[in-house]
Amino acid sequence: MTTDIWIVTCILLATIIAFVLDCFRMDLVAFVSMLTLLLTGILSPAEATAGFSNSLVLMIAGLFVVGGAILESGVADVAGRWLGRLGGTSTTRLTVAVMLASALLSAFLSSTGTVAVMLPVVLSLCRGAEVSPSKLLIPLAFAASLGGMLTLIGTPPNMVVNQELRGAGLETFQFFSFAPAGLLMLALGIVFMCTLGTRLLPAQATTPAVAGRNQGLVSRPELIHSYGVDGQICEIRIPRGSNFAERTLRELGLRSTFHVNVLAVSTPDKFRSRVRSATVRKCSPETLLHVGDTLFIKSANEEAIAKLIREGQVEMVTTSASLPKVVHLAELIIPPRSKFVARTVRDLDFFRVYGAVVLALRKGNQPVSTRTSDTPLHPGDTLLVAANASALKRLGKSRNDVLLVSEQAEEGDAPLKPVAYWVIGILVGMLIAMSTGLSENVTAVLVAATLMVIAGAFRGTNAYQSINWQSIVLIASVMPLATALDKTGAFDLVVDAIVESPGLTSPWILLLLLFVVTSVLSQAISNTATSVLIAPLALELAAQLDVSPYPLLMGVALAASTAFSTPVASPINALVAGAGSYRFGDFLRVGIPLQLLILIATIAIVPLLFPFSP
Structure with a gap:
């Protein structure tokens, strides 16, 4: 091994360890990795910064804008409520309805955005049907991951493997190329969660007070009691x-x-x-x-x-005051990438910034009603706040930092905004252009994002705020690491080792190996970062073994969407962990069997859809 290979290997291992330890933000870790490659001379400035001008990164940024417009206009809320009503009161019907709704939205929105929209709806359904949220929130999160398998834009790993094909000059996957395998995985996921999964999920005796906004209102005494604020x-x-x-x-x-x-x-x-x-x-x-x-x-x-x-x-x-009607009580949940994480209410100057008073907070099942201003906040924590209608409206628009999941409001569903119909038309046009090949995918996305802004789906700089810049920096900064592995010959060493091992040359075994490695890494680090590192390896192995790259890359994409087994495997798992009062072991108990089921199905179906023969 050359010195350059040793340096790149050390940088790769240090990056993965930093991701797993989660002591620093993932985008910061990836950016430092990129800078190290630049400072050590492994990559030139042009090579190190190439990720920021990559068409994949631009397309993902555009999709954040499109997804933000769908959320801002109320289209996603209406779709989630409409589909959620199909559940009735049966736990099985609710599970099917919630998972179908989540998967459908996730096929076109980010999985985090999908769960943010569906979480209030699901919690409201739980209250109406007297079902514990612990029975539906893990299915909600898992379905959002499975929905990413349905379309090209469902999740960044799909676009990453597609970009590898384009870079190699090969025919790329089409918009719905993922759908046949994705639909099977979704069906297996629904069947599993409705049978064995529901038995493995914890059954809490009581439901948290969190309820769906504009669905089932929670009485003030119930809210006050559930957060320990009585008296x-x-x-x-x-x-x-x-x-x-x-x-x-x-x-x-x-x-x-x-x-x-x-x-x-x-x-x-x-x-x-x-x-x-x-x-x-x-x-x-x-x-x-x-x-x-x-x-x-x-x-x-x-x-x-x-x-x-x-x-x-x-x-x-x-000493038993009844608050005036103009003072609304509401519940907020802290999402994983919120700026509130690891900060206190006092640090945030919450009252001055948002015009709301934090009465108490809940960590899992434990209410914290004293010294709330000095208690550090973590993903999944819920806050009970008192505010007027205008303050709640401001909080409702701060989806990146805090998710408004329950409030006292007038009954009845909010109507679609007038701009929503423009948003729907632009979205349909984008999907037609991408699915029929009328234009390049990145062109269709960027045009749609621009039209969303021109149509008035956003106010002020909200379009910029809808972009998850942490994800953009993470993806753009990890790409140079894959370039360095290829440039120094590190990829060639791994490929040669696999090719020279008789037991690993079977394409079936290779597909199994790539799936397991990708799935395991996705439990600890970003699935996008994992696919950026594994997809080039899969492409090179296919070339060396003279097999078609399509089944291997499809296996990598599917495996990257199986982040089921830990609450930190993905932001959506962390988001439902607090609201559902789940323990770490709950995700292991339900997630590992589902991952194994998806693994078996992938080995069985992918080679049939995409044969190994080139």
Whole structure:
């Protein structure tokens, strides 16, 4: 082995170890890997940065914009609700309906976006049917992964293997080339989850309070009780002579001085003194308090409230306050790539930025109602917040950082926005262009993304915000690593070792080996990064053994979508882990049998659809 091969091998191993340990962001790890290849002279500047101008990366960025438009316009929400209603109250019917809906959306949206849309719907269905979310949320996540097997744009690994064929000058996969194998895998997944899978899933006695937005409203007492906030909300009134009169909330520093949160301020009108006829004012740091105002406050510390009453010279009205109607309670869930992760509510300055007060949070089944401002947040945590309608609307648009899964709102489903019909037309046009070969895939995607913006599907810079830049940087930064493995001859060493091993030269054994390696790596690192590294190897092995590359690359693509066995295998697993109160072992118990089932099906069906003979 040459020095360059040793250097590249060390960089590869260090990158994989860093991915597995998850101590740093994956895009940062990949970018450092790319810089190391550049600084060591393994790659030239043009080779190291080629990934950022690669048509695959541009197409994935365009698809994020298209998917964002589908989400922003409400098309995905309506589709998810419509399909979700087919489930009825039977657990089996619900499982089938949820998995079909998730797979269909995931065939055209990102899997994370699909789960973000479907999660509130599924939780609402669970409440209506009195079924534990633990029975449906893993099927939801797994179906989103399986749906990526249905189309060329269903998941980045599909596009990665297609790009390898294009780079080799071979005929590429068509838009629906993945569908025959993908449909079989989806059918197997549904059958498995409706039979053995449902027995392996945990059965919780009670359902979390999280419910679907605009589906089944949750009562305030139920929300307050489920988060352990009972008895922590009370009313105080400012009498004449109070130290709080004619001062702003900022001046008083109630949160820092007395450790209480003000949820609302009610001012009685000039002619009636009863609070129910009072005006509830928007609560902000600049809210000025007057004599006669009633404050709705939350605190878990009785001594703090006593100190507040004593030093502020205010009156206690009731210790079991009923919040005004304009104050909405809502539940939020933290997605995996949120900027909230590893930060506290205090760090985020949540009230100032979003205009909402965090009352409590839930980690799995454990509510945290004290010192919530200082508790670090993690993916899957749920927050109970109090806010007005406009603040909830802002939170609802922050899908990348926080997912609004339940709120108090008017009953009835929100109608489609007028721009939704343009979005549907543009999407259909893009799919026709890609499936019929009227234009190159990247051209069709970029044109569709541009038309979505021109049609008004986004406001301001929301189109840029819809792009998951972490994924873009990750993919573009991992590509040079594959280039370095090829340039230094490291790929050739691996290929030669396999070719010289009699037991590995059978194309069936080779397909099995590539599937196992890809599937195992996808449990620990990004499936896109895995496919970027394995796809060139599969192509080179096919050339050396004189077999068709299509079954091997199809096997790699299918294996990359089998990230089932751990809650950290993919962002969607992490997203449902908290909402479903799953343990690490739940994913192992259900995921490993399904992976083995997909493996057997791949070995059996892929060579029939794509023969080994060139």
